[in-house]
Amino acid sequence: MGLLTTIVGKKRRGKTTLVKHLILTGEFKHIYILDPQAEFLALATPPDNEDGSPGRRDVGLLKKELPMIRELILSTKKYIYVKVYRVEQDLSDFFYEIWALPAFPKLIVFDEVKTYGKTNPFIDYLYRLGGHKDMELIAIAHRFADLPLETRSQTDQYIIFQMTEPRDLKFLKDIVSEEVVEEVKRLRYFQYIKTEL
Ligand SMILES: Nc1ncnc2c1ncn2[C@@H]1O[C@H](COP(=O)(O)OP(=O)(O)O)[C@@H](O)[C@H]1O
Numbered sequence: 001m002g003l004l005t006t007i008v009g010k011k012r013r014g015k016t017t018l019v020k021h022l023i024l025t026g027e028f029k030h031i032y033i034l035d036p037q038a039e040f041l042a043l044a045t046p047p048d049n050e051d052g053s054p055g056r057r058d059v060g061l062l063k064k065e066l067p068m069i070r071e072l073i074l075s076t077k078k079y080i081y082v083k084v085y086r087v088e089q090d091l092s093d094f095f096y097e098i099w100a101l102p103a104f105p106k107l108i109v110f111d112e113v114k115t116y117g118k119t120n121p122f123i124d125y126l127y128r129l130g131g132h133k134d135m136e137l138i139a140i141a142h143r144f145a146d147l148p149l150e151t152r153s154q155t156d157q158y159i160i161f162q163m164t165e166p167r168d169l170k171f172l173k174d175i176v177s178e179e180v181v182e183e184v185k186r187l188r189y190f191q192y193i194k195t196e197l
């Protein structure tokens with residue numbers, strides 16, 4: 001319980017797309033996403049209508065998704081909450097919204113976690129104490145150096161897409177073998193490796 005997963009790798013390698021798949025195919029029924037680039041909106045559960053019937057998903061938004069994902073989105077019984085991050089206040093609002101929820105299992109996603117800085121009190125608090133509220137966290141960043149310090153120190157598993165920057169490879173050397181570092185340098189688009197720490 002309370003697994004902390006961090007996804008790193010260069011731009012356009014498929015990090016965000018992988019998380020969409022994990023959300024739609026994984027076991028979590030309740031997912032909360034803070035989304036600086038509004039990339040998860042098509043997954044969001046629409047609000048109920050005034051008569052209490054479930055709202056309709058905006059199929060227009062789904063057109064860009066792969067057909068298989070679209071079917072999954074339309075059939076899913078999950079509750080997916082997406083808050084698009086625009087201004088600083090959105091992070092604290094998101095934090096208080098999710099912290100006020102009862103302790104049922106939930107997945108919290110921070111895409112582009114660099115957006116919130118290296119030492120952010122809300123992010124740090126969730127990484128230290130989220131487990132008590134039955135939260136699993138996923139953070140996504142381009143580089144190890146972009147991760148909040150608390151995220152880096154608490155991560156249970158990394159999912160690593162291609163990285164080539166010497167400073168990232170140096171960090172990587174401390175947590176995986178030389179062979180894995182070489183493998184990470186040579187990963188192609190959409191390929192990744194997973195390391196448990
Ligand atoms: N496994 C995949 N197969 C085919 N296309 C993919 C795959 N993963 C990502 N893509 C496409 O590649 C582009 C970049 O993916 P994205 O998930 O946004 O990357 P990142 O979040 O790492 O920047 C998107 O257009 C996405 O649809």
Ligand SMILES: [Mg+2]
Binds near residue numbers: 015016017111
């Ligand atoms: Mg992305």
